[in-house]
Amino acid sequence: MGGNNHSVITCTKCGGKNSDDTRFCARCGNKLQSSRKAGPDAPPPEEPLEPFAHQGLSPDLLRTLKRMAEAWVYLLLLGAVAAGCAFYEVWWPLYPAVALLGLLIWLRRI
DSSP, rough: OOOOOOOOEETTOOOOOOTTTBBTTTTTBBBBOOOOOOOSSSSOOOOOOOOOOOOOOOOOHHHHHHHHHHHHHHHHHHHHHHHHHHHTTTTTTTOOOOEEEEHHHHTTTO
């Protein structure tokens, strides 16, 4: 005769008898906790996750953002010179401003 391989779990809340493969008590619905030990093939218990820590922007991205901001400053400066020239109807200051900003951009490698 074959033996019964199922063991019995006793509910800790009501004392009801349940088979080992059930998760909740048939009598009261309480969650059951098996007394079976994990076998050698069972994965080790997971370690708790570490909280997320923001690492900030990468150095390459930060450098790119700074260069873009600097380029926008130069563009706004050139626009201000052009607006001043248009307001006073004097265009000669625009030529050295373009040359100086072009030289500055070239030297700064933007």
